[in-house]
Amino acid sequence: MTRMSIDYSLYLVTGRDLLPQGKDYFQSLEESLQGGVTVVQIREKKAETSEFLDIALKSKAICARYNVPLLINDRIDIALAIGADGVHVGQTDMPVDIARKLLPKNSVIGVSCNNVQELQKALEDGADYVGIGAVYATQTKDLNKPLVGVRGVGPMLRLLDGTSVKAVAIGGINSKNVLRVLHGSVSETAHALDGVAVVSAIVTSTEPRHAASELAGTIRAFKQGPSAAQGLSLSANRYTNETIIDKVVTLMKSIRNINPLVHQITNNVVTTQSANVTIALGASPIMATTADEMADLANICGALLVNIGTLTPPAYAGMLKAGYHVNALKKPVVFDPVGMGATEFRRNVVKDLLDKWQASVIKGNAGELAALAGSNEVASKGVDTAGKGFEDPVSFVKMLALRERCIVVLTGETDYVSDGHFCAILKNGHRLLGEVTGSGCATGSCIASYCAVASFSAQVERKDRVISGQLVDGDMFVAAIAGSLVFNVAAELAATRDDVKGPGTFFPALVDELASLTPEVVQERANIQVI
Numbered sequence: 001m002t003r004m005s006i007d008y009s010l011y012l013v014t015g016r017d018l019l020p021q022g023k024d025y026f027q028s029l030e031e032s033l034q035g036g037v038t039v040v041q042i043r044e045k046k047a048e049t050s051e052f053l054d055i056a057l058k059s060k061a062i063c064a065r066y067n068v069p070l071l072i073n074d075r076i077d078i079a080l081a082i083g084a085d086g087v088h089v090g091q092t093d094m095p096v097d098i099a100r101k102l103l104p105k106n107s108v109i110g111v112s113c114n115n116v117q118e119l120q121k122a123l124e125d126g127a128d129y130v131g132i133g134a135v136y137a138t139q140t141k142d143l144n145k146p147l148v149g150v151r152g153v154g155p156m157l158r159l160l161d162g163t164s165v166k167a168v169a170i171g172g173i174n175s176k177n178v179l180r181v182l183h184g185s186v187s188e189t190a191h192a193l194d195g196v197a198v199v200s201a202i203v204t205s206t207e208p209r210h211a212a213s214e215l216a217g218t219i220r221a222f223k224q225g226p227s228a229a230q231g232l233s234l235s236a237n238r239y240t241n242e243t244i245i246d247k248v249v250t251l252m253k254s255i256r257n258i259n260p261l262v263h264q265i266t267n268n269v270v271t272t273q274s275a276n277v278t279i280a281l282g283a284s285p286i287m288a289t290t291a292d293e294m295a296d297l298a299n300i301c302g303a304l305l306v307n308i309g310t311l312t313p314p315a316y317a318g319m320l321k322a323g324y325h326v327n328a329l330k331k332p333v334v335f336d337p338v339g340m341g342a343t344e345f346r347r348n349v350v351k352d353l354l355d356k357w358q359a360s361v362i363k364g365n366a367g368e369l370a371a372l373a374g375s376n377e378v379a380s381k382g383v384d385t386a387g388k389g390f391e392d393p394v395s396f397v398k399m400l401a402l403r404e405r406c407i408v409v410l411t412g413e414t415d416y417v418s419d420g421h422f423c424a425i426l427k428n429g430h431r432l433l434g435e436v437t438g439s440g441c442a443t444g445s446c447i448a449s450y451c452a453v454a455s456f457s458a459q460v461e462r463k464d465r466v467i468s469g470q471l472v473d474g475d476m477f478v479a480a481i482a483g484s485l486v487f488n489v490a491a492e493l494a495a496t497r498d499d500v501k502g503p504g505t506f507f508p509a510l511v512d513e514l515a516s517l518t519p520e521v522v523q524e525r526a527n528i529q530v531i
């Protein structure tokens with residue numbers, strides 16, 4: 001039995017009631033095919049049978065001209081009547097095995113799945129592909145099940161390992177978030193989506209050809225890039241202790257020339273301190289929290305830091321917006337889930353933020369990262385870690401990096417930085433860092449500053465205008481290491497100064513050391529091991 005092979009990259013589900021005023025349905029369909037739609041599903045929830053039949057027949061003729069397969073939503077009879085390439089069924093529609101018996105042998109059957117159980121069932125029933133959703137909220141369909149969220153897709157995709165069943169994501173996907181959906185929707189075993197399905201992102205457009213071509217371009221870039229092949233694309237590189245230090249030195253040498261603007265939504269305990277640390281490094285801080293200015297700030301900043309230390313509802317609203325806009329512009333987001341183990345509220349906020357945007361780097365202490373991973377190996381005491389840390393911190397950070405699809409920095413006496421494959425173990429630092437508030441938060445500012453430099457440099461290097469399939473250009477692993485290393489080396493120098501008598505004099509001295517620190521000193525003092 002050879003079932004038709006379908007390119008699921010850009011899957012258009014029709015929605016006649018969403019067409020812009022005056023736009024003809026068939027015209028819109030044809031233009032979207034010209035823009036690069038690779039498969040079409042006719043979805044008619046209100047049409048009478050005769051009307052549905054008529055639309056399906058005419059749509060099929062149009063799709064055939066572009067060699068694009070056509071599927072029918074729910075109605076086996078319509079699919080049979082027009083000789084469609086297959087059907088798409090929901091959880092309460094015709095069961096897959098019965099549909100299979102009714103349809104010609106080579107028909108394609110897809111099923112909507114909202115969770116692991118539904119997907120497991122679809123596999124057992126012999127579905128050819130699954131539609132995973134809804135990923136985001138949508139106006140297009142009344143949803144009666146929880147949102148999957150980007151972070152919910154990976155565990156579902158994992159069930160497809162070893163099968164030839166394909167998967168698309170659906171629900172609220174548009175040109176601004178599609179890269180994040182593709183990037184974030186990868187299982188720990190690197191099983192990625194085959195495509196995305198959209199209704200409104202194409203159908204509501206007055207120029208569906210343009211809307212489709214924009215989506216198709218991003219999807220193509222992702223599929224051709226290292227992301228899809230590698231599972232975690234953030235570092236296509238191989239690292240050694242020497243290459244890491246060399247790259248850190250390069251970032252240090254560029255930061256003062258580039259002087260990136262680093263937008264920081266941080267807590268009111270450390271704002272001034274973090275801003276001063278940022279300036280001392282050679283970057284420029286802007287500490288703004290209001291949602292209304294986030295779109296503008298995303299345009300001008302080089303990176304965003306989100307720190308939930310003193311979380312208020314307006315700052316939360318600002319964080320949601322800031323991350324969304326910065327993601328859409330493919331700039332780095334550094335996330336510091338301060339005290340997330342402490343309260344239910346913080347845990348919920350962190351889950352929400354990470355479901356709404358993709359972090360490039362997540363930085364936290366053992367208590368915070370344990371809470372993020374849902375592990376009870378390490379407990380929290382307020383914003384601090386209680387007791388000793390993880391038994392196996394290296395495996396822990398690797399696991400979390402793969403799961404969250406970003407760089408993870410575990411801070412403590414020793415810092416662990418991982419991209420999911422490599423782990424850098426950094427032993428620089430001084431005990432006085434633990435005796436002042438805000439040293440962890442300032443590390444976040446340092447990381448964000450170097451992320452901005454790395455991303456900016458990578459964009460300058462890539463002079464061609466080809467869209468990159470990476471969510472963020474530049475090496476965020478090295479940037480995260482640079483932030484941690486530079487801050488800790490400066491702390492060692494400050495702590496041993498004659499004029500430093502304790503925590504009170506330590507922090508200002510640390511800012512001074514950061515301002516005058518040279519790459520040569522960092523290279524000489526770096527105590528780092530990459531495994």
Ligand code: 3NM
Binds near residue numbers: 113132134197
């Ligand atoms: N199915 P838009 S969500 C048709 O979750 C459909 O199974 C969904 O429309 C599911 O791209 C959805 O406009 C609507 O958000 C998708």
Ligand code: MG
Binds near residue numbers: 073074
């Ligand atoms: Mg249905």
